[in-house]
Amino acid sequence: MKLSRAEYKEIVKCTEHLRPTRQCMKILKERFPNHSQSTLLSIFSLEYQKRTKRTISRHHSQDVIESYYQRYLSEAKAHPTDPVLLELANEVNLSPALMARVILDRFLQDREGGAASKQVLTSMLREPSLISDQTLANNVYQCTINDCCYGPLVDCIKHAIGQEAEVLLRYKLKERNLSFLDENQLRAKGYDKTPDIILEVPIVVEGHIVHWIESKASFGDDHSHRTYLNEQFWSYWNRFGPGLVIYWHGFIGELDCQRDRGILLKDCFPSDIVTLCHGPGSATTDRPTD
Missing domain, CATH: 1.10.10 (Arc Repressor Mutant, subunit A)
Structure with a gap:
């Protein structure tokens, strides 16, 4: 959109x-x-x-963490079946999953006599049943399933959505009988930084030549698009020529302003595709210049 x-x-x-x-x-x-x-x-x-x-940063000073922890202990003791950690996170305007990490880390310091490893902390956030204290385990679980921005559940969902978008892109390309190399094939050939798809024969989309396609299972806002341009898209352009970026969850329309320089934005797989064939009379594929 x-x-x-x-x-x-x-x-x-x-x-x-x-x-x-x-x-x-x-x-x-x-x-x-x-x-x-x-x-x-x-x-x-x-x-x-x-x-x-x-x-x-305001939530990570030692004094603040200690105040959160002591308050959790007090309220969990008084109301062991209530979602006290989730309510505390909402009250102080901190992501529930991040609050769960802070409190679990502090709990493990008490139990282990020192800071827990990142690996142990992450595994307990992913699987709260590993936490020895049942009340805390329940509170951590409530925080992670109710947070739609942070936490292990969100990470899994985002990864799955990203994979689904890439699978859909490959399916659409095969449906059109377009020959391509995906990211795994390109890395096997020694490329270290590549788009998701390199087209072995370029296509034309809405009058613009496309050599590569990048799939983004997110919304393209000013900040993220500017970051992607600087860290990915222009380097792809320099190496492979003009390309297409698909923001499957939409983007700000005004950001689609680099078409003449070789970066085309879409919110779905394009329907208006012209294939370029080699041989007499074929279209040229010269790169654009700044």
Whole structure:
């Protein structure tokens, strides 16, 4: 879904006071019924992560961590079946999954007499049944399943969605009988930094030559797109020529302004494809210049 910058800003404004719980998506969907849930969730996740980066340091001082921990112990003792850790996270405006990590880390310091390894901490967040304290295990579980932006469950979902988008892209290419090399094949050939797809024979999409395709299972906002341009897309252009980026969950329409320089944006697999054939009368594939 391609959004105007004004539409995007309206959604962002609505996310400013929302917490990263499952209920927030219901609020957004009711407010913006014409936008897909995947687009709204992607925008909210990006905005919440920006917000978290700006404020996370205030939650990680030793005094603050200790106050959170002592409050958790007190309230969990008084109300052992209540989601006290989830409620605490929402009250202090911290991601529930990040709050669970902070409290679990502090708990393990008490039990182990020192900081737990990152591996142990991560494994317990993924599988709370490994936590020896049943009340804390329940609270950690409640935090991770109710957080739509951070945590092991979200990481698994994002990975699966990304894989699904790449599978869909390969399926669409095969459906069109387009010859290509995927990222794994390219790395086997020695490429260290590659797009998801290199087309062995270029195509033309909406009048623009395309040598490569990058799949992004996210929304393309200003910050993420600028980062991708600097860290990925222009290097792909320098190495392989002009290409196509698919933001499967949509993007700000005004960002599609680099077509003449060789970066085309779409929110789905293009339907208007012209294949280029080698031989007499074939189209030329000269690279664009700055």
